[in-house]
Amino acid sequence: MRQINFVVIFVIALALVLFGIENTEPVIIHLAPGMDIEAPLCVELIMAMGVGAVFAWVFSVWAQVQGYMSFGKQVQQREIRIQELEQDVQRYQVKLEEQSLLLPAAKVEESDSEEAFAQ
Numbered sequence: 165m166r167q168i169n170f171v172v173i174f175v176i177a178l179a180l181v182l183f184g185i186e187n188t189e190p191v192i193i194h195l196a197p198g199m200d201i202e203a204p205l206c207v208e209l210i211m212a213m214g215v216g217a218v219f220a221w222v223f224s225v226w227a228q229v230q231g232y233m234s235f236g237k238q239v240q241q242r243e244i245r246i247q248e249l250e251q252d253v254q255r256y257q258v259k260l261e262e263q264s265l266l267l268p269a270a271k272v273e274e275s276d277s278e279e280a281f282a283q
Contacts, residue, residue, distance in 0.1 A: 180210055 184206030193201045193208060201208075 180206075180213070184210065 184204075187205040187209075189205055190202050191205045191208060193203075195201060
Protein backbone atom coordinates (compact mmCIF):
# COMPACT_ATOMS: atom_id res chain seq x y z
CA MET A 165 0.00 0.00 0.00
CA ARG A 166 2.87 2.36 0.74
CA GLN A 167 4.26 1.82 -2.75
CA ILE A 168 0.90 2.77 -4.28
CA ASN A 169 0.73 5.91 -2.13
CA PHE A 170 4.28 6.82 -3.13
CA VAL A 171 3.51 6.35 -6.83
CA VAL A 172 0.35 8.48 -6.60
CA ILE A 173 2.15 11.29 -4.76
CA PHE A 174 5.10 11.10 -7.17
CA VAL A 175 2.82 11.34 -10.23
CA ILE A 176 0.96 14.32 -8.76
CA ALA A 177 4.23 16.09 -7.89
CA LEU A 178 5.63 15.39 -11.36
CA ALA A 179 2.45 16.76 -12.96
CA LEU A 180 2.72 19.91 -10.82
CA VAL A 181 6.34 20.44 -11.83
CA LEU A 182 5.58 19.96 -15.52
CA PHE A 183 2.56 22.25 -15.23
CA GLY A 184 4.68 24.85 -13.44
CA ILE A 185 7.34 24.81 -16.15
CA GLU A 186 4.70 25.52 -18.81
CA ASN A 187 2.70 28.18 -16.90
CA THR A 188 5.00 30.93 -15.67
CA GLU A 189 2.84 33.89 -16.74
CA PRO A 190 1.91 36.23 -13.90
CA VAL A 191 -1.77 36.34 -12.97
CA ILE A 192 -3.71 38.43 -10.48
CA ILE A 193 -5.91 36.94 -7.76
CA HIS A 194 -8.47 39.25 -6.14
CA LEU A 195 -8.83 38.10 -2.53
CA ALA A 196 -10.85 41.02 -1.21
CA PRO A 197 -11.57 44.57 -2.34
CA GLY A 198 -8.24 46.32 -2.55
CA MET A 199 -6.32 43.11 -1.85
CA ASP A 200 -4.76 41.62 -4.97
CA ILE A 201 -1.97 39.09 -5.32
CA GLU A 202 0.12 38.83 -8.46
CA ALA A 203 2.21 35.70 -8.91
CA PRO A 204 2.94 33.09 -11.56
CA LEU A 205 0.00 30.79 -12.25
CA CYS A 206 1.94 27.68 -11.23
CA VAL A 207 2.78 29.12 -7.80
CA GLU A 208 -0.82 30.09 -7.17
CA LEU A 209 -2.12 26.68 -8.19
CA ILE A 210 0.46 24.88 -6.06
CA MET A 211 -0.53 27.05 -3.09
CA ALA A 212 -4.21 26.30 -3.76
CA MET A 213 -3.44 22.57 -3.82
CA GLY A 214 -1.47 22.94 -0.59
CA VAL A 215 -4.40 24.66 1.12
CA GLY A 216 -6.71 21.92 -0.18
CA ALA A 217 -4.35 19.25 1.16
CA VAL A 218 -4.31 20.93 4.58
CA PHE A 219 -8.12 21.05 4.61
CA ALA A 220 -8.25 17.36 3.64
CA TRP A 221 -5.81 16.50 6.46
CA VAL A 222 -7.83 18.50 9.01
CA PHE A 223 -11.01 16.74 7.89
CA SER A 224 -9.28 13.36 8.17
CA VAL A 225 -8.08 14.11 11.71
CA TRP A 226 -11.56 15.32 12.67
CA ALA A 227 -13.13 12.13 11.30
CA GLN A 228 -10.66 10.01 13.28
CA VAL A 229 -11.42 11.94 16.49
CA GLN A 230 -15.14 11.38 15.97
CA GLY A 231 -14.47 7.70 15.34
CA TYR A 232 -12.52 7.41 18.59
CA MET A 233 -15.28 9.16 20.50
CA SER A 234 -17.98 6.89 19.10
CA PHE A 235 -15.76 3.86 19.70
CA GLY A 236 -15.51 4.84 23.37
CA LYS A 237 -19.29 4.99 23.62
CA GLN A 238 -19.59 1.57 21.99
CA VAL A 239 -17.10 0.12 24.46
CA GLN A 240 -19.10 1.53 27.38
CA GLN A 241 -22.34 0.10 25.96
CA ARG A 242 -20.70 -3.29 25.48
CA GLU A 243 -19.35 -3.26 29.03
CA ILE A 244 -22.83 -2.54 30.36
CA ARG A 245 -24.26 -5.35 28.21
CA ILE A 246 -21.56 -7.74 29.45
CA GLN A 247 -22.43 -6.91 33.06
CA GLU A 248 -26.13 -7.50 32.36
CA LEU A 249 -25.38 -10.85 30.75
CA GLU A 250 -23.14 -11.88 33.65
CA GLN A 251 -25.98 -11.06 36.06
CA ASP A 252 -28.35 -13.13 33.92
CA VAL A 253 -25.92 -16.06 34.02
CA GLN A 254 -25.70 -15.82 37.80
CA ARG A 255 -29.50 -15.72 38.11
CA TYR A 256 -29.84 -18.73 35.82
CA GLN A 257 -27.22 -20.64 37.83
CA VAL A 258 -29.16 -19.98 41.02
CA LYS A 259 -32.40 -21.14 39.36
CA LEU A 260 -30.67 -24.22 38.01
CA GLU A 261 -29.33 -25.08 41.47
CA GLU A 262 -32.79 -24.59 42.96
CA GLN A 263 -34.33 -26.83 40.31
CA SER A 264 -31.63 -29.46 40.75
CA LEU A 265 -32.47 -29.56 44.46
CA LEU A 266 -36.12 -30.11 43.61
CA LEU A 267 -35.47 -32.87 41.06
CA PRO A 268 -34.30 -35.60 43.48
CA ALA A 269 -37.37 -35.01 45.62
CA ALA A 270 -39.56 -35.33 42.56
CA LYS A 271 -37.85 -38.61 41.65
CA VAL A 272 -38.47 -40.00 45.11
CA GLU A 273 -42.14 -39.05 44.93
CA GLU A 274 -42.41 -40.60 41.45
CA SER A 275 -40.91 -43.87 42.65
CA ASP A 276 -43.36 -43.94 45.56
CA SER A 277 -46.30 -43.37 43.22
CA GLU A 278 -45.03 -46.08 40.85
CA GLU A 279 -44.84 -48.53 43.73
CA ALA A 280 -48.41 -47.61 44.67
CA PHE A 281 -49.58 -48.37 41.11
CA ALA A 282 -47.68 -51.63 41.11
CA GLN A 283 -49.57 -52.84 44.15
